Amino acid sequence: MGELNIVVPIKQVPDVSELRLDPVTHALIREGVPSVLNPYDRYAMEAAIRLKEQFGGRITAITMGPMQAKKALQECMALGADEAVILSDRAFAAADTWATAYTLSVYIKTIPYDFVFTGLKAIDGETGQVGPELAEFLGIPHITYVRKIEVDQTTRSVRVERQLENGYDVWEAPYPILMSIAREYGEPRLPTLQGYIEAKRKQVKVVTVADLQKMGGDPKYFGLKGSPTFIPKVHPPPARPPGTVWEGDPKEAVRKLVEALSEKGLV
């Protein structure tokens, strides 16, 4: 029985718990918002770690993004990733999901892998597209919303449960395969102090556009110019109508509140 090679593509995203809206324009204030590992990706890391614990093997965490994203990779290494790779170059900037998946695939094709585990989606873009697109570029099958994985190494296949709204499917597929991991897979663990210390002693591998070209990547599919998606306009959510405040004598205010609620037929 051989060891498994597992690739986990991750993303660094703004910490939504710290996100605020500009009270006037209702646009997101991104300035000063700390970046964190995409919460959904923790489930992908958890699945990778559990498989590695069961069969042994090697986990490679990979991301495409600015160099600050190294921090998210370091967290993956603290969790148990053996290697971390960042695809970082100005040429990759402003990529849509198609270009992102293509760029990731160029690198992943050069390393051995049995499984690619992704989160369901990233909490900033919320598209959930990169995983399935990446599987297409890699020419492997994919299953989304996976909540349980059984590996059969003799037949090189998996039997998985796929979470549905009210129930689950059971699927069988050969690997290499890409799977996006559902929350129902299980609570992801937190990094430990020693995990963080060990991660600090490892290096993150940096890959540039020149490196990817040597690996056969076509630069016209990278970044903004490789992105077929065009966003004509972004609409902020409409402002909430202001509430009503009844001031003055509490009893009188409560009476008015009850009156208003009964007018609307709510009490």
Place this chain on the structure above:
Amino acid sequence: MGSDRFDVVVVGAGPAGSAAALTMARQGVDVCVIERGEYPGAKNVFGGVVYKWPLEKLVPKFWESAPLERRMIDHRLVILDKEAGFALSFRDDQLGEEARGGFTALRSKFDPWFAQKAEEAGAVLITGMPVSDVILQDGRVVGVRTGEGRENEVYAKAVVAADGVMSTVLQKAGIRGPPNPDEVAIGVKEIVELPPETIESRFNAKAGRGARLEFFGAVTKGKAGGGFVYTNTNTLSVGVAVLLSHLMELKLKPYELLDEFKSHPYVAPLLEGGKVKEYQAHLIPEGGYASIPPLVSKGVLAVGDAAMLCLYPEGTNMAMASGMIAGEVLARAKKNDDFSDNRLSEYRKQLEESYVMKEHKRKKNYGAVLKNDKRFFNDYPSLIAEILRELVTVDGVDKGAKHSEARKKIRERVGYLRLLRDLYSDVWSVLPW
């Protein structure tokens, strides 16, 4: 070394912790810094001025690379009564040229920079991990833990407690308890955004230069405390600090005091049109010399706020200086392979001989002044305002008569003897200059 064993573990990556770690890492000490914030500075608050000394000793010409805001060329002390303000200002452009006047800074930018210096020197910096307990063996602290299980433990020959005023390390090790309410002030601060040109014209400074204003008197409803306005690049740091025990007596919320300070006629025009970007609050050690806990005990060296080393407005300075000295002592301990408390007590000795303790001793009446606050924070400020209001009013009464009226007021309301005594023994100990 393995990932669970270091020469020294430093808890906290504020100015004290980073100064200690930087000093040690440069001398080949295997050091791990554990910071609870997501990044250094995430949990920290100060007024904010960083001074040339002692940082320059650690990072020569730091002002060329550190994320600093403005060079301070105008140092102003303002005594407020309810409506009026009496200011003493020293303004000198040379202070800016020679970087002597200090620099304003924002901790969320400065602390990461400083911690990175330690990291570059070889320290292992871990962020986002709060230390929850110490590991005791035969009465000595041999490590710390950040959670359950062996995986969350790290061992060291000595531990530096740089984890702030509430120091988990010192409390868990049984070296000191939580500070008393009359040993700590609560500081509240807002970052108010204004265009740089507006700041420069309001504070009469060139680009990159600015003023620091320290306020005493009616800032805190006659209770011991003070306020400040510091100029940053495109923001002002505006805050008040009041002893926790007094705040409890006043039955006020900290932000209510800050709102009152911000609406004082002397202060409001400085802030006009500004947009509040951030609100911060923190406890500040104000107990002075008497509140300093054992600095070396059970293999733990206490530095910065954890050691209650903080004299308004130089808390950051005291932190860095104490961290630096602790770092030197620990580096020598490594060379001699002797981490016994006996050897480490050299830290206390060296600190006593340094600026840090000399200042704390000089200002040993500080605590007393804060407790006998009525005269200093209420009576004197209103007397000064009353007398000056009269003196600057030209109304046909001759100045000689006004002067003797002023002397009479001083005699009746405080008495010359008491005034002299206060001036001689106490006022010098609270002045920030």
